[in-house]
Amino acid sequence: MSRASPSIDRRSFLQRLGLAAAGVAGASLGAPRAHAATTPWRGPEFVFARLRYDSGDWDYNPKVCANVLDAVVQYTSIPVHQQEVVITADSAELQAFPFLFMTGHKLVRFSEAERKGLVRYVENGGLLFSDDCNHDIEGLYAKSFEAEMRRAFTGPGVLTKIPNRHPLYHAFFRFPDGPPQTSHEMNGWGDNIVHDYLLGIERNGRLGVVYSYKDYGCEWDYDWRNKRFRSKDNTRFAVNLVVYAMT
Numbered sequence: 001m002s003r004a005s006p007s008i009d010r011r012s013f014l015q016r017l018g019l020a021a022a023g024v025a026g027a028s029l030g031a032p033r034a035h036a037a038t039t040p041w042r043g044p045e046f047v048f049a050r051l052r053y054d055s056g057d058w059d060y061n062p063k064v065c066a067n068v069l070d071a072v073v074q075y076t077s078i079p080v081h082q083q084e085v086v087i088t089a090d091s092a093e094l095q096a097f098p099f100l101f102m103t104g105h106k107l108v109r110f111s112e113a114e115r116k117g118l119v120r121y122v123e124n125g126g127l128l129f130s131d132d133c134n135h136d137i138e139g140l141y142a143k144s145f146e147a148e149m150r151r152a153f154t155g156p157g158v159l160t161k162i163p164n165r166h167p168l169y170h171a172f173f174r175f176p177d178g179p180p181q182t183s184h185e186m187n188g189w190g191d192n193i194v195h196d197y198l199l200g201i202e203r204n205g206r207l208g209v210v211y212s213y214k215d216y217g218c219e220w221d222y223d224w225r226n227k228r229f230r231s232k233d234n235t236r237f238a239v240n241l242v243v244y245a246m247t
Contacts, residue, residue: 056106061217089114122208
């Protein structure tokens with residue numbers, strides 16, 4: 001069994017991430033990827049966990065992890081674990097990770113065990129952030145993911161609009177107008193709609209699911225070293241998601 005890597009500061013993170021990217025030339029990730037079955041993790045560090053589901057392209061947007069980790073170490077004092085962890089919804093290890101990223105374009109279909117695992121995860125305080133790469137409310141990912149959430153979570157308040165006054169929007173950076181726009185919304189990709197809201201599921205007074213049509217995954221899927229060329233860091237909202245999940 002491999003040992004989980006220790007938390008690191010920003011300088012060490014950037015150095016190691018650069019070395020990792022150089023060492024896997026031709027691979028898509030800037031940070032190495034681990035599977036929870038072989039790399040269990042416990043500790044106060046932020047771990048970028050990605051949900052694997054068999055029905056669709058769960059591994060799309062592979063550079064998101066490195067970009068989010070860079071933003072967390074750049075703006076906060078939260079220590080980070082430098083590997084992305086891939087995990088399934090029915091894994092007993094899921095409860096160890098406060099934040100869970102999910103993305104894709106295609107069909108979302110969970111088993112009954114996976115649905116129960118996600119409900120347990122949310123009820124225990126975890127945050128699932130699901131992002132539709134199609135940016136299309138009529139697309140396959142959107143329709144099938146929403147159906148799965150309504151199948152898993154019963155009662156009122158399933159995938160309702162998150163109000164702009166919600167603590168998520170001022171957990172670290174302030175977004176008084178709600179979720180920031182993405183370039184994919186502005187250029188007419190997908191359904192050609194600028195969605196000025198996110199959807200959510202709350203349990204025990206906290207958001208347990210945040211669902212986006214905005215295609216943040218593609219927005220954040222670039223080499224983190226190129227962020228310095230941008231006039232404005234478009235990964236800042238990811239920091240709010242992480243801080244909200246960790247507090």
